[in-house]
Amino acid sequence: MVIKKASDVRSSEITPKGVYLRRREFLQASAVAMAAAGFGAWAGVGEAQTTRTKLKGPIKKSSFSTTEKVNLYEHVTGYNNFYEFGTGKDEPKVNARNFKTTPWTLEVEGEVAKPAKYALEDFIKPYALEERIYRMRCVEAWSMVIPWVGIPLKDVIDRVQPTGKAQFVEFLTLHDVARMPMQRTGVLDWPYIEGLRLDEARHPLALLAVGIYDEVLPPQNGAPIRLVVPWKYGFKGGKSIVKMRFVEKQPRNTWQVMQASEYGFYANVNPNVDHPRWSQARERRLPDLLATTRTQMFNGYAEVASLYSGMDLRKNY
Amino acid sequence: MKPIAILKAVAFAAALGPAAALVYGFYTQDLTANPGDYITDQTGWWALAFLVISLSVTPLRRLTKWNELIRLRRMLGLFSFFYATLHMLTWVVFIHFFDVKFMLADVAEKPFITVGMATFLILLALALTSNRFAVRKLGRRWQKLHRLVYIAAVGGVIHFWWQVKADITEPRRWAVGVAILLGFRLWWNWRSRVSVAVQRRREPV
Numbered sequence: 001m002v003i004k005k006a007s008d009v010r011s012s013e014i015t016p017k018g019v020y021l022r023r024r025e026f027l028q029a030s031a032v033a034m035a036a037a038g039f040g041a042w043a044g045v046g047e048a049q050t051t052r053t054k055l056k057g058p059i060k061k062s063s064f065s066t067t068e069k070v071n072l073y074e075h076v077t078g079y080n081n082f083y084e085f086g087t088g089k090d091e092p093k094v095n096a097r098n099f100k101t102t103p104w105t106l107e108v109e110g111e112v113a114k115p116a117k118y119a120l121e122d123f124i125k126p127y128a129l130e131e132r133i134y135r136m137r138c139v140e141a142w143s144m145v146i147p148w149v150g151i152p153l154k155d156v157i158d159r160v161q162p163t164g165k166a167q168f169v170e171f172l173t174l175h176d177v178a179r180m181p182m183q184r185t186g187v188l189d190w191p192y193i194e195g196l197r198l199d200e201a202r203h204p205l206a207l208l209a210v211g212i213y214d215e216v217l218p219p220q221n222g223a224p225i226r227l228v229v230p231w232k233y234g235f236k237g238g239k240s241i242v243k244m245r246f247v248e249k250q251p252r253n254t255w256q257v258m259q260a261s262e263y264g265f266y267a268n269v270n271p272n273v274d275h276p277r278w279s280q281a282r283e284r285r286l287p288d289l290l291a292t293t294r295t296q297m298f299n300g301y302a303e304v305a306s307l308y309s310g311m312d313l314r315k316n317y
Numbered sequence: 318m319k320p321i322a323i324l325k326a327v328a329f330a331a332a333l334g335p336a337a338a339l340v341y342g343f344y345t346q347d348l349t350a351n352p353g354d355y356i357t358d359q360t361g362w363w364a365l366a367f368l369v370i371s372l373s374v375t376p377l378r379r380l381t382k383w384n385e386l387i388r389l390r391r392m393l394g395l396f397s398f399f400y401a402t403l404h405m406l407t408w409v410v411f412i413h414f415f416d417v418k419f420m421l422a423d424v425a426e427k428p429f430i431t432v433g434m435a436t437f438l439i440l441l442a443l444a445l446t447s448n449r450f451a452v453r454k455l456g457r458r459w460q461k462l463h464r465l466v467y468i469a470a471v472g473g474v475i476h477f478w479w480q481v482k483a484d485i486t487e488p489r490r491w492a493v494g495v496a497i498l499l500g501f502r503l504w505w506n507w508r509s510r511v512s513v514a515v516q517r518r519r520e521p522v
Contacts, residue, residue, distance in 0.1 A: 075350030086486035089350060140482075142351055187484050258483060277427055277480060281417065284411075287346075289353040291412045 003085040039063075053216040057129060059149055064205060065133035073213055074285060081138065081218045082175075082239055083188050084173065086178035095181060096219035101240075102263045104224050109245035110170075113161035120224055124210060127151040128161065131214070132207050136231035137299045138295035141278040144286050148228050149211035154202045156244075162198060166246040170195045171227050171238035188254055194227060194238035195251035195265065200307055205230055208241075231301040233267045264317040268308070273317045321385040328389055332396045335363045336403070353411040360404035365473045367397035368440075369494050372470055376501045391447050394466070398444040405437050429479035436472035439465045470495045 001223045078093050085099075087090035104120040105226045129149050142184045155171070175191035183190045200206065206229040210217055217223040222239025229236045235255050255263035262276055271294070284291035298304050308316075318326075339356055342348045349357040371393035378386040381432050408430075413419045423430045442461055445451070474495055478488035 071350070079350035083483065087482075087486075089351070142354070144350070274426070277429060279423065281419075284351065286350045286351055287352055287410050289356075290414055291353065292414050 013256065023213070052218075054216055055129060055149055055211045055216055057138050057211070059214055060128055062130050062132050062241055063133065065147075066135060066145060068133075068135065068145045070133060070147050071188050071286060072272045076144060076146050076212060077220060077234050079286070081140075081234065082193065082220055082222065084182050084190075084240070085220065086182055087187060091219075092220035099219035099223065101181060101219065101224040104242075105160035106225065106241065108160050108246075111163040111180065111248065113163060114159075116160075123156075124151060124225075125153050129211070130207075132205075132209075132228070132230075134205075134207075134228060134275075135156055135299050136228075137283060137295065139233040139235055139263070139267070139275060139280075141280065141282070141291060142284045142286055143299075147209060147213055148209040149214060150207040150225075150228065151228070152204060153206040153208050154204055154241055156208060157198075160244075160246075162246045165197055165248050167251055168195050168247050169198060169201045170243075170245040170247055170251045171241050172243035172245065174240045174242045177232045189257050191239060192254045193251060194236055194253050196227075196236075197250075197307075198227065198246075200229070203307065205301060231298040231304045232289065233269060235263070236267050244279065248279060254309035265292075266308075266316045268304075268313065268317075269295060270297060270313055270317065271295040272297075273314055319385075321388055325392065327391055329392060332367065332393070335359060335400070349454055353407065357404060357407040359410065360400045360407060361477070364397050364401035364404050364440075365477060365491060366474055367393055367400060368466070368470050369498065370492065371397060372466065372495070372498045376498060376505075379505060395444060395447060398440045401437050401440050405434075432479065433476040434471050436469050436476055439469040439472065443469070467499055470499070 003095045048125050080092040080097065081089065082092040085095040101120075105117055106120055106123050107115075107117045109115045129151065131147055131149050133145060133147045135143055136146050150220065162169075171194045173182060173192035174180065196206070207230075209222070209228045210224060212218070212221060217226065219240075222237070222241075225238045225241050226239040236253075250265060253263075253265055253267075255267075256265055269280070274280050280295055282291055283293050283295045285293045339348070339359060343352060343356075346352075371390055374386055374390040374393065378384055408423075409415060409420065413423070424434050425431070443466060444457060446462060455462065474488060474491045477491060478485060481488055494499065
């Protein structure tokens with residue numbers, strides 16, 4: 001398999017940024033035009049798709065990172081559950097290739113001292129980027145190891161200062177039918193909503209990711225900013241987040257709304273509680289053929305156990 | 318060679334195509350990040366596809382009056398069984414690696430696996446009795462037994478439908494296909510019964 005290496009020189013260092021951005025828009029527009037003309041399958045759309053941009057600034061290493069073997073970039077970016085861009089695992093990569101994430105506004109609202117709308121750059125600016133190499137366990141019984149880059153959710157929460165009433169945080173994905181084609185269908189209840197209890201959200205492991213492999217997060221992985229909660233099933237990680245809402249009552253997350261008997265609010269990785277269609281006792285570490293890797297409680301992140309002491313995790317699945 | 322013999326040879330080669338593509342894709346590491354699931358999905362898809370194709374032989378034969386088409390039916394049915402066997406083996410080997418305890422739990426607790434296993438057992442019974450010896454030995458009962466293929470087709474669609482998380486577009490397509498093929502048979506039987514009745518009425522008393 002050929003692994004394309006990202007250029008060491010950022011395009012933005014060669015060309016003035018304004019021109020560079022306009023060039024991309026031009027390419028995307030022409031790609032759309034060509035697709036419309038019926039040449040989409042082979043025309044120059046690959047240009048937008050293969051643009052890989054290094055993240056700016058230093059990236060701290062983290063002691064939370066696992067030393068397990070990291071999955072291939074092609075696997076992490078070519079095998080995605082992102083229903084806004086298609087229900088097939090290979091569809092988001094294709095259908096999201098022209099997804100525009102600049103400008104991007106992120107709104108913080110609800111029970112906080114400082115509700116505000118931020119341009120994404122401003123939202124991220126106060127924090128140092130960190131690399132977090134985490135296991136990602138999908139509810140479908142497969143897992144990967146992904147080198148995320150992001151900012152600790154806890155730091156963000158401390159900054160926006162939730163009021164005493166805030167018990168939960170909701171994360172809302174962009175709802176824009178023109179940009180997310182599958183939102184035309186009723187396959188899920190849009191927008192995609194996820195939520196965490198405030199103390200879960202404040203756990204040092206919880207991350208708002210803006211990149212992978214030291215590069216800007218590709219659209220199919222939830223660009224420009226997404227949630228990563230490594231001790232929970234992957235669907236808890238809301239993608240392309242436009243809103244964080246601090247609330248008093250437990251939110252109803254999208255998959256719970258879809259099928260409450262199969263998907264709960266907590267969705268902690270738990271080998272002892274089976275999903276009706278997948279045994280959760282074991283998993284397939286991609287790209288293995290055999291699905292015989294034993295699944296660990298909390299996906300191996302035992303340090304979160306105290307968040308759930310006294311709770312019946314069979315009921316609160 | 319007669320046209321039907323040529324068609325049969327072509328169909329045989331084409332039917333091996335999906336399996337060949339999987340073998341090739343495996344060696345070139347081109348079966349997605351999750352080759353195990355990909356092989357399971359593909360073999361399951363083709364098992365259902367060949368079941369549906371074999372069920373369309375009779376309607377085609379009736380509509381075209383090309384009766385020799387019947388000579389393709391057993392082969393197509395056996396290809397469905399071939400892919401269903403591979404599909405089932407991916408579950409035995411990849412998912413459970415021969416762990417009988419896990420497999421039994423799966424069959425007992427997961428409705429889509431229960432239905433899938435039942436469907437496979439039907440196909441197994443039909444494959445085992447597809448030879449001339451069995452046809453001769455079973456006589457009239459052979460046809461009765463092989464009508465189970467209708468149940469297998471419905472079972473295959475249900476198995477597909479129930480394992481889908483949210484997007485039922487594809488299993489719904491198969492459901493429509495199977496409904497049309499089974500509906501054709503009901504319609505054909507009804508039509509021939511009516512025409513017999515009409516003929517009888519016209520006979521002089």
